[in-house]
Amino acid sequence: MAAEAVLKKKDLKSDQEVRWCPGCGDYAILNCVQGVMADLGVKRENMMFVSGIGCSSRFPYYMNTYGFHSIHGRAPAFATGIKVSNPELSVWLVTGDGDGLSIGGNHMIHVLRRNLDINILLFNNEIYGLTKGQYSPTSRLGLKTKATPFGSLDYPFNPISLALGAGATFVARTVDTNLKHMAGILEAAAAHKGTSFIEIFQNCVIFNDKVFDSVSDKKVRDERMVDLVPGEKIVYGNDHEKGLRLDGYHLEQCSADEAGVWDPSTPTAGPSMLFADIDRDATLPTPIGIFRQVERPRFEEGVHAQIDHVTETKGPGKLEDLIYTADTWKVD
């Protein structure tokens, strides 16, 4: 093998046939992730993909890296054990709205508060796909599915608000129809030291087709979406002529000139929360981009620092000393 061969996108494709439905948004995401990962400067043997159960969770099988396809909802716990055990690994967790926010909701909030240096990709298609079309914890009120023939009565989660509330240090949103944007977000997530949470609007062509079209369709997206870019003005519109700004606790539309400059690192997550709360049925544009980006100590770092500290203070453990303590007696 050539010394330090440069990784190509094709090196990250596994020999397994990809088996998502034709037209599924997952293909675009897989393609984008493979491209970004190849350029990260991380060795392939140090790449680790972890997932739970669901359509999105088949992801690790298609990556020619180390991978663990675990059980429903528990990927954050597996990722925790893996990352704490080997902090050198670049750990990517792939989950969906059902896997990550319903059965695995508890693990999700705890992994976010612990702030391990891992990256979470939450494919949100607002539906259970693998079990063939039941409503999920992000499905809209009134959605008719096999399980809700008369419409869903279940108020949905907003994944971004949830992540912010759980104390996530990097929270972003992107769309499966805008790969350039997605690549930028993935790169920023990889660079972030701490848990990165990325919600990806992902179209389920079979059970919830076009659910994001009102904001993400190419024809409307410039008018209906706003990209939150740290340090840049919050502008949108076909001619970048519109903007958003904060007026006290309210977000308001303004001209591009009057737009606020986006700061995802404010001491509280309050401003991020205001943007997260914009519903896609609202008149204001749906935000994508980086909602939150702050530094906080990482769990695995603390674990190993404590081990090093105790080892330094007490000296490396010796099993014999642990067994043969002071309070022994001898029988002849």
Next chain:
Amino acid sequence: MTQTKEPGADLPLQQQEKVVIRFAGDSGDGMQITGNQFTSTAAFVGNDLATLPDFPAEIRAPAGTRPGVSGFQIHFSSSDIHTPGDAPDVLVAMNPAALVVNIGDLKAGGIVVVNTGNFGKNDLKKARLEVSPLEDGTLQGFRVIEVDINKRVADALTESELSPKEIQRCKNFYTLGLMYWVYSRPLEPTLDWLAAKFAKRPALVDANQTALRAGFNAGDIHEMFQGRYEVPACTELPAGIYRNILGNQALALGMIAGAEQAGLKLFLGAYPITPASDLLHQLALYKNFGAITFQAEDEIAAICAALGASFSGKLGMTTTSGPGVALKTEALGLAVSVELPLVVVNVQRAGPSTGMPTKVEQTDLLQSIWGRNGEAPIPVIAASCAADAFDVGVEACRIAVEYMTPIMVLSDNYIANGSEPWKLPEMDKLPKFTAKFRTHVEGETFLPFARDENGVRPWAKPGTPGLEHRVGGLEKEDGTGNVCYDAENHEKMTHLRQEKVMNIQRSIPELEVEGPESGDLLVLGWGGTKGSITSGTARAREDGASVANTHLRHLWPLPPGLDELFGRYKAILVPELNMGQLWRVLRSEFPQHNFISYSKVQGKPFMSFEIENRIKTILEQ
């Protein structure tokens, strides 16, 4: 103090072979500390010993009530003993509730020491008593020593700067001092312990030491007892270095030792649960062994993190009790499917559901062996006593690493919180089973699910170039590990996983029996019942019964040679603290033999006499 000679030196000193004392009081009275101190001193003297705490699940049940009674029983002896004793010779009762809850267990003619200071009208009411048991004939047939410990402690500590309330907290050390006098125990170990324990509060050291000495001196001054006793050091134990150990402590040491012997770092994922939490507490201390302990958000996350750690090349472990195992079950199935080492500890407690968290039962055996969806075989082993828990911890790591498998380790509340002398292992004789990681591709491509002669797959951890592979819970193609729904492949993989686990039998020794090599009856036990079975069977043998006993450590797969062993006895008695779970396994595995179940499900261990009586009843039929 004007006295120059040791108090009580004039009284006759009688030798006793063994004594059982039960300390009982309110859960705030410090009975566990009292018992533990008596235990440390017995170990210091060189007695063989066995202890059993009995405390309520509530941290502080209402003071003075029956549910709030906390007890600690110690059996100490100059001969080899196996249990904390059937019936106490001495009961120390700090209040009416403690007295009425425990008096039924006291041996006929036994001594009961009563703290009369807590027998006021209000105290009786809290214990739901209308008449004082000191006056209603309850104590007939026992030797009753009445002491107003509340007053004695207050008198002894008149010069202490502590508040009256704090002074009353020294009652347990006065009581301990009294019992030290009766059994001629040295005070130094406890005096030293107090000095170290309260080093930052000299007033507390002084008060408790004074209370201890006052209790000790009172034995003589007040002529409460007719004599003093001596239980000499035990000379029957095998030669070696010993220390007293609790079952949970021994198991935690076994787990860390097992990881060391495998050349791996331990990763413990755990969630707090009675009676297993002490394993987490203890392993959290061993950071200088590189051990990582992770208190997860729930039982499921605990096992999943541990399994993730094993994928990363650590020795993943998780510790829990029955309800926790129920939650971990799906992840355990995944561990079977991905074939990674994982040590799962179940410190059993009484069920079902929350059951009785501080009481003992052996009701999770079938859950351990069979309790998963799909054909998901795992090995199961069980500790038989506190000291044995160390060896079982090491053995669990050996099997997990050598066979790339999850393993269930069963302990129970009785083993976990009971203590006994542990003959310390010789370090160079601990088993070695260094884990082998695959470091490069052998042959054309890396096959993560290829197998060696034992049916074991290779372990390749992330970070190893060229061995990138994926594992998961979907059925795998033989060899490659790729997702595969082929019918014949599934059947083949099911058999391969099963055969791998059954191959463990080759590494297990045959059972040894105590007693006759053949005869009328074999008593076969598993887990924490070993002490009662050993003592009860020995007594039946002394009375001429043709009975032998043996004990299983490996419950799945079972050790080799059982068919031949069972064939040498007319019947096999299987005592269990459940409804006959091992009995069911044995009947299905060895239908040709005659197994008799002896079931007890009271949240309490077997008494030796119960085993003895059952043996005699069976042999009389």
